[in-house]
Amino acid sequence: MSARPDTAVAHIAFAELQALLQRIFIRHGTSEAVACALAFNCASAQRDGAHSHGVFRIPGYVSTLASGWVDGKAVPEVTDIASGYLRVDAKGGFAQPALAAARELLVEKARSAGIAVLAIHNSHHFAALWPDVEPFADEGLVALSVVNSMTCVVPHGARQPLFGTNPIAFAAPCAGTDPIVFDMATSxxxxxxxxxxxxxxxxxxxxxxxxxxxxxxxxxxxxxxxxxxxPFGGHKGSALSMMVELLAAALTGGNFSWEFDWSQHPGAKTPWTGQLIIVIDPSKAEGGRFAERSYELVRQMQSVGLQRMPGERRYRERELSARQGVTLTVQELEQLQSMA
Amino acid sequence: MSARPDTAVAHIAFAELQALLQRIFIRHGTSEAVACALAFNCASAQRDGAHSHGVFRIPGYVSTLASGWVDGKAVPEVTDIASGYLRVDAKGGFAQPALAAARELLVEKARSAGIAVLAIHNSHHFAALWPDVEPFADEGLVALSVVNSMTCVVPHGARQPLFGTNPIAFAAPCAGTDPIVFDMATSxxxxxxxxxxxxxxxxxxxxxxxxxxxxxxxxxxxxxxxxxxxPFGGHKGSALSMMVELLAAALTGGNFSWEFDWSQHPGAKTPWTGQLIIVIDPSKAEGGRFAERSYELVRQMQSVGLQRMPGERRYRERELSARQGVTLTVQELEQLQSMA
CATH class of the missing domain: 3.30.60.50 (Hypothetical oxidoreductase yiak; domain 3)
Structure with missing residues (x-):
């Protein structure tokens, strides 16, 4: 019996948490570039109170790397297909470094063509999806992303599971305030x-x-x-989950949520699928006032009594974390330190 | 008291229904091009058993045209903005002729850039959304469309209505069978x-x-x-409805669902907003086997016990209509004939 309750909390500066996670990833077999992308994502989720994708995920990452299921040192290969189309083969590694490798060219294409799509395949996504889209909104762009995962959702009207939790994330700039961002599982x-x-x-x-x-x-x-x-919302949520399979797997060349077999890799937790990201440049819109219009929408939602915008809780937690450090339990922090 | 029950049905060939609706539109003040687009859409909905968007809508179209709220003779103006971006000012007319005017160039851009977006503003959409996307899938393309409508949905967590029913429609080709198509209100x-x-x-x-x-x-x-x-599905459906406002109105330069005032136009029924259509060329995908992969998805959905794919009921009704003619009540047919 410990004298310290399991719920005792610690606070740690964001940069320090990021560095700690980075050391863990590297120690367990990733390259520095991969560790950097994953640590930023995971620390951001913890900072924003999105605990199911925060440090809670670290043991899963570590056991997956140990199992040989994912290549922690994969170097993604970016192919420029057309003026609005980029493809990335993640080479059996994580999706976040694949996005990072293509990001600059994707933004360039979106600004030039007005819209561009990034199709990632042969990738593992084990993280929150909003950190993938929010930075586009910070640059004044609108972004939509979908990723399929692993069989655990029964299609509406079926008897057995087939789809993954298949999240949809969306981000849009908003004048004078934080971007409007949501990230929802279709389960x-x-x-x-x-x-x-x-x-x-x-x-x-x-x-x-x-x-x-x-x-x-x-x-x-x-x-x-x-x-x-x-699925959420009956047949409608189910149709959206199906759409995610089509966009994130069929359209990228990735696996559907039921197509990979990790039985030879005990400890493997990360779905080996695909991810699609669509980025639109709203400066091309008639009038070019997208961010102001976006703010008008927020204002009206508040005027009909909305207490909390989608994503608002994350921004509040982020502020709190900036003031007092990122919160995690003492137990979690000690576990992380022992893994680093 | 009539000896004939209200439910007595008539059957009419699709082409004949289309021609009848076209005469109605022209008689009530549309151009031939507008009548053609609207009649095809409305007859298709009736043919496919989508009765809430079939001939049921005709009185609403007619009263709206009579009220002067919509310009039935508007000539849409297409502007080529970038290699993947088209804008259409519908000039206060209907959205379907605006799409028709830009369609060929949109497909060309999608095939060339890999993805293209059509942003329609200053438009009225009073119809089912799937007829706007299904033809892209017939040509081997993937299409996604959203349209906002008129205030009648309370955002999750708010007290008063703000959003429209804000549908999302999606279409994807499927090898050897009908495209996968859904069209869902986010209400x-x-x-x-x-x-x-x-x-x-x-x-x-x-x-x-x-x-x-x-x-x-x-x-x-x-x-x-x-x-x-x-909204459907609580806070998730509500977030999607919000996304539709941002994409269909803020991004196109159209009105939000609460921004138009038709009080000076008694009889007006059509929301004056915007519509966004994104078209992707799946031949650009890794492996280029999108339609085969799409069929694999259908096969797997059936294997876990799914009885009916999204959109399947429409195809069944369509077949039935091809054999026996489009079904409507005798009362509806007589009403249409009196309006033509």
Whole structure:
């Protein structure tokens, strides 16, 4: 029995957390470029209170690297296909360094052609999706991204799981304030949040998932033990999840969520699929006042009583983290230090 | 009292229905080009059993044209902005002829740049959205379209309506079979379906809408009489509806769903907003086997027990209509004939 409660918290500066995570990645077999991209993503999620994609993910990254399932030193290959089309072969590595490798050219193409698409295949995405799109909005661009994952969602009207949690993320600039950003699993709940609920022993609301017999359950552990999630919003969410499979896998040349077999890699956690990112330059819009119009939308949403914009919680947590440091439990921090 | 029940049906060949609708549009003040685009759209919806956007809409079109709210003879102005970006000013006319005017150049750009966007503003969209995207898939292209409409949906977490029903439509080619197409309102129900339920005196399921006091109701008439719809899928559907406002209005230069005032045009029914269409050429994808991969997805969805693909009901109704003619009630047919 420890005298210290499991919930005791520590605060650590963002840059320090980033450096710590970077050391962990490198020690467990990634290149410096890969460690840099993953550490930034993961530290950002922790900083913004998106805990299911924060340091909670580190053991999964480490066991995956140890299993040989992902190439932590892969060098992505960018191919310039057309004036609005870029392709990246992530070479069996992570998606974030693949995006980083193509990012500058993607922005250039979007500004020149008005719209551009980045199709990443042969990639592993194990992270929050909003950090991939938010930086485009910071540069005044509109971005939409989808990534498919691994079979755990039953299509509406079917009996067995097929789709991944298949998130959709969107970011748009907004005059005088933070960009409008959302990142939503097309499943009724993100997989990481089910894991967190299971760890805490909490029950879930109705409509989230089914057990291994296909029966509705509120027990997160039963969803994880051979059960499955449901799409959000019935047949509509299911259609969107299907669209994500088509855009993130069929259109990129990546695997569908059910096509990879990691059974020979015990400890592997990262889905080996594809990712699509569409970037639009709103300065091409009639009138060219996109960011001001965006702000007008926010103003109107507030005037009809909206208390919190999508993504607003992240910005509040980010501010808090800037003042007092990024919050994690003492236990988590010690675990990280032992892995570095 | 009529000896003939209201439900007595008539069958009419698709081409004949199209010609009849075209005469109605022309008689009520549209140009031939506009009549052609609208008649094809509306007859297609009726043919495919999408009754809320079929001949049910004709009285609304006619009263709108009579009110002077829309210019039935508008000649859309297409501007070539960049290698992947086209803008159309619909000049206060309908969106379908604006799309028709830009379509050829849009396809050319998508094939050349790999992706292209068409931003329509100053337009009225009063129709199903899938007829706008399905033809791209027939040509082997992937298409995504969004259109905002008129304030009738309460953002999740707000107290009063702001968004329109803001549909999202998607179409993708599929090897050896019909394209995969869906068209979904981001509201819990399409406005036309609420109107149809009210006309039939049917109650709605829970979670569709609120009455004029903001209280949940299952009575469609109360939703129509100063009440409002809810987004589908809670905060996620609401975020998508917000995205549609940003893409279809802010990005095109069109009105948001709450920005137009038709109070001086009694009888006006058509939202005066904008529409965005993104077209991608999947032959640019790694491997170039998009349609085969798309078919593999369908096969797998069927193998996990899916009985009906999104959009499948429309294809079945279409086949039936091809054999026996398009179905409408005798009453509807007589009403159409009297308007022509």
């Amino acid at each position: 009724a709940m993100a997989h990481g949040d089910v894991q967190i609920a299971a760890r805490k022993g909490e029950q879930l609301p109705d409509g989230i998932g089914v057990d291994s017999q296909g029966e509705p359950t509120r027990d997160p552990q039963k969803i994880l033990d051979g059960g499955a999630l449901l | 819990a129900m399409a406005h036309g379906d609420v109107q149809i339920a009210a006309r039939k005196g049917e109650q709605l399921p829970d979670g569709i809408g609120v009455d004029s006091q903001g209280e949940p109701t299952r009575d469609p008439q109360k939703i129509l009489d100063g009440g409002a719809l809810l």
